[in-house]
Amino acid sequence: MINLRAGGYGMSREPSQFRPPRLERLTVKNLRSIGQGGVAIDLPRSGPLVLLGENNAGKSNIVKSIEILFGERWPKSHKVEEHDFFGRDPDGISISIGASLSAVRCDCGGTVAYLKWEYSTSTDGDPYLYKKRCDHCTNSYPSNKLRQQLFAMIIGADRRLSQQLSYYSQYTLLSRLMHRFHERLTSDPVRREALKTIFLSLLEQFKGVPEFDDFSKLLSETSEELGQSLPYRLDVDFSAYDPSNFFRSLRVYPSLDGEIKSFDELGTGQEQILALAFSIAYAKAFGDYEGLILVVEEPESHLHPLAQMWLAAKLGDIADSGLQVIVTTHSPHFVDLSKPENLVIVSKPDAGTTRTVQTSRDDLVEHLIGKGSDPARTTSESIGEFYSSSATTQIKSALFSRLCVLVEGPSEELSFPTLLGLVGFDALREGVAFVSAEGIASIARWVRLFDAFQVPTYCIFDTDSDKSGKDAQSAQASRQDIFRSLSLDPTYAQSAALSNEPLHVESSYATLDANFEDAMAKLLGDVWSSAYFEAFEVIGASKPLRARYAAKLVNERTSNLDGPGGQAIGRLATALRQKLGGTISLPGGARDVGKGIVDVPRDLEEPPF
Helix, strand or coil, rough: CCCCCCCCCCCCCHHHHHHCCCCEEEEEECEEECCCEEEEECCCCCCEEEECCCCCCCHHHHHHHHHHHHHCCCCCHHCCCCCEHHHHHCCCCEEEEEEEEEECCCCCCEEEEEEEEEECCCCCCCCCCEEECCCCCCCCCCCHHHHEEEEEECCCCCCHHHHHCCCCCCCCHHHHHHHHHHHHHHHHHHHHHHHHHHHHHHHHHHHHHHHHHHHHHHHHHHHHHHCCCCCCCCCCHHHCHHHHHHHCCCCCCCCCCCEECCCCHHHHHHHHHHHHHHHHHHHHCCCCCCCCEEEEEECCCCCHHHHHHHHHHHHHHHHCCEEEEEEEEHHHHCCCCCCCHHHHEEEECCCEEEEEEECCCCHHHHHHHHHCCCCCCCCCHHHHHHHHHHHCHHHHHHHCEEEEEECHHHHHHHHHHHHHHHHCCCCCCCCEEEEEECCCCHHHHHHHHHHHHHCCEEEEEEEECCCCCHHHHHHHHHHHHHHHHCCCHHHCHHHHCCCCCCCEEEEEEECCCCHHHHHHHHHCCCCHHHHHHHHHHHHCCCCCHHHHHHHHHHHHHHCCCCEEEEEEHHHHHHHHHHHHCCCCCCCCCCEEEEEEEEEECCCCCCCCC
16 A cells, blocks of 8 residues: 555654654635634644634634645535625635645655645636645646645533544544554455454354355245346345444443443533543554644633643643644643743734734744843743742733733732722733732743743832831832833832832832831721721731732722822823723713723623733
């Protein structure tokens, strides 16, 4: 049997002799929320590609493009609806999907570097265009053999394992497995002869039953007599007992303690895990026949946090072994900052058009250094481990936000969202994440990374005007680093140049003088001091927990926050709103805080993230 592929990571060839076929780059235009400007995504050489971002940003539309090119249906049989066009308007535009490939063999023996699918209603005749580019032949029409060298197995909540493990179509994984098994079973001449001998022996056993032998002869004679000149006769089919055909009867079912169970007995999370197990085993066993692009939509669905962490690690190991894995997720557990080039931020920043942000390591290094990072320590080899080791779950969660507010510690992280509620600003509804950087020295590093992925940031940090000596010098160096990361003049980060207002608000940062506890006492006076004291009686000595509890009490007990404190918090809310992009009017009945007045969320019914 001739293998048309360049090779794979299966069990019959040495990996050093070939490279498996791979999808290298995907480009999409005018598909649903993806506009004329299009998106381009590079697939990594190791580890999973992770598409992350807010709900309804367009991650599933990217998966749809992969399904059209490499899914179970022939691309030209894909039914295109009006809603598949960007803006739901098919007039004058075409949907196009392109794939840059490597190690994909053409039927002529050459190499196929590019595959394209396009659909346009403005074209006379066939609206579909489906073609390849080969380095050897001029034939642009892709054969089914060529296309099947890369096959996308897509696993998600609406793609049931029971269907993939049935003979629902010739494209299900079970159908593919059985045909591959049959090919392997019969490809060896010695084994084929052995199977034939077994089959003939079985037939002899059947014929040894007198009644059956008599029936077989009568059936043949009678059908011939009655049929006269008709070509067809009746005969008994023994092919089910031919060992080489056993693959047609093979079934895969879940089992528990050796007992076969129904798919209906599985929880959704269990079913998804077993679907992954089957597809991975298939890819590893038969990888030298066809490539497998494993696409997992929201693998965190129906799994508890520890199970998510475990699955994320396993998917990483699987992708590192050679299988191409693409994940769409809303979970920080699938964000691996050791491979920043594997992350694609998907968003809709303007007019409902999907945008993707992806960076190479070299480009990321250049960006970080341009924002003030130490060139001697910022290298392509070091940045992955540096950010991976520094990240908390909260930090990674902020990559899904519309705006990340970086603060020094947990006291600010836990209390500021509640305090902003005093002026009608709902941080959760607005998609604003308050995140502790675990110290002022760490704020700048995350500003730089988030800026590289075009996630807006805002910084809140202490003036540290009460410090002296080495402590003051260290704090000043950290503030200067923050200013450089924000592209501001670092000379203004000196304590003497900073405002001594309890809460001073600028367009990209705010300062607390001298620290959070002092600033709140000055800003809110007795209402904060009494709440903070009461929190000690209930919570204990933990400053972050006392701050959160005190903020909750202030919010509950204050119906109208007048004076400088309310105005300062209002100004902070306004600055955050401006970072988010635009303001609207405050509706009647909202709290009036004077000069610092801010608006409420754009949509009171549904959060925009």
